[in-house]
Amino acid sequence: MRPQAYTLHFNPKLSLNADEKHVRDGLSTVLCTGDNLWLSCDERTTIERLRRTGPHEYGQHASFQLTDLLDLPADEECEIDIEGLAEADHYLWVIGSHSLKRKKPDHEHEDVAKQIAKLTKVSSDPNRYLLARIPLVLNEKTGDFELVKSAPHPTKAGEVLEAAQLHGSTETNELMDLLAEDPHLKPFMKIPGKDNGFDIEGLAATTDGRLFVGLRGPVLRGWAIVLELLPELDKHGRLRLGKIGGEQKYYKKHFLALGGMGLRELRQSGEDLYLLAGPTMDLDGTIAVYRWPNALSQPTDSLIGPDQIRRLFDVPHGHGPTAGQDKAEGMGMIDKDHLLIVFDSPTDARKAAANQVRADAFRLPE
Numbered sequence: 001m002r003p004q005a006y007t008l009h010f011n012p013k014l015s016l017n018a019d020e021k022h023v024r025d026g027l028s029t030v031l032c033t034g035d036n037l038w039l040s041c042d043e044r045t046t047i048e049r050l051r052r053t054g055p056h057e058y059g060q061h062a063s064f065q066l067t068d069l070l071d072l073p074a075d076e077e078c079e080i081d082i083e084g085l086a087e088a089d090h091y092l093w094v095i096g097s098h099s100l101k102r103k104k105p106d107h108e109h110e111d112v113a114k115q116i117a118k119l120t121k122v123s124s125d126p127n128r129y130l131l132a133r134i135p136l137v138l139n140e141k142t143g144d145f146e147l148v149k150s151a152p153h154p155t156k157a158g159e160v161l162e163a164a165q166l167h168g169s170t171e172t173n174e175l176m177d178l179l180a181e182d183p184h185l186k187p188f189m190k191i192p193g194k195d196n197g198f199d200i201e202g203l204a205a206t207t208d209g210r211l212f213v214g215l216r217g218p219v220l221r222g223w224a225i226v227l228e229l230l231p232e233l234d235k236h237g238r239l240r241l242g243k244i245g246g247e248q249k250y251y252k253k254h255f256l257a258l259g260g261m262g263l264r265e266l267r268q269s270g271e272d273l274y275l276l277a278g279p280t281m282d283l284d285g286t287i288a289v290y291r292w293p294n295a296l297s298q299p300t301d302s303l304i305g306p307d308q309i310r311r312l313f314d315v316p317h318g319h320g321p322t323a324g325q326d327k328a329e330g331m332g333m334i335d336k337d338h339l340l341i342v343f344d345s346p347t348d349a350r351k352a353a354a355n356q357v358r359a360d361a362f363r364l365p366e
Helices: 112-118 174-179
Strands: 004-009 027-033 036-041 046-054 057-065 082-088 091-096 131-138 145-147 150-152 160-162 199-205 211-220 223-229 231-233 239-241 252-257 262-269 272-278 288-292 302-304 310-314 327-335 338-344 356-363
Touching (some): 027 199, 036 082, 131 150, 174 239, 262 327
Parallel strands (some): 004 057, 082 199
Antiparallel strands (some): 004 356, 091 131, 199 211, 288 310, 327 338, 338 356
């Protein structure tokens, strides 16, 4: 399937983090609301907004600092590792990876023992344990959506939209505490994401308040996992997980036969979910887009076999001289017929000019 190229233009004054990494080099998720495109880079605490400036272009870059909108456990120097954005009922939902990370050795370093020792060191970032909602308000004058801490509800008189986040701390949150006792996930909660440990990538939100959370890992004997949650606001203005699926449960688990791949992104279309799937480990491998029919209508935990999911198309990835590059990480719906894919570690071919990067739009099969 031949994709249509889209050019994303970024403002150089807004595009570098403290380590001088450009936002275009680490895109991890993408979401479309009207003429706006929302993106995140996994090594920042900001969310980027672009505006459609042409038939196949987005620009007018604006950046929203989440430390101004939420009470993050750590400051803006500590990355969130944002891996999912979703929109529903005038809120933008954002989720961090919730994953641990292992030190990366340098095989060319002269001190081999020291580099091997790095592989024993596992750490966490407090801001990664983030699940939050932020009011998403349309500015009637500019036509752009904006993120604010609070705002009057646009259609419900007397109701106020308020930013809120899941109750937690610098080391965990309510979701992590629950999953630490889960019979499937408990063994993986202390394993780094890149080692097939627990690692969130992908988020979808429904108008009835549910969230669908995709897991890059773990993948269990070839089965990927999607969690279904129901966050509710408590009297203190914090999000808590509500009961869902009967049996006094606070989450549902959906196991999907994706050929050994984990989830990279989720996008809703009616009762269905589009799934971007790829390797759970740190390697080049098949990346594909699937459609999961009736995903939003599963009454209980589910086991979704290959006959219940439709594989739509594969997404090219780096290999050979471009190994480790062009890794499809984000997927947004720019209209009902097209999915837009953005890439982590894009090749030079995708960066035709400074502060630009090429994304790919794929037409959905009939």
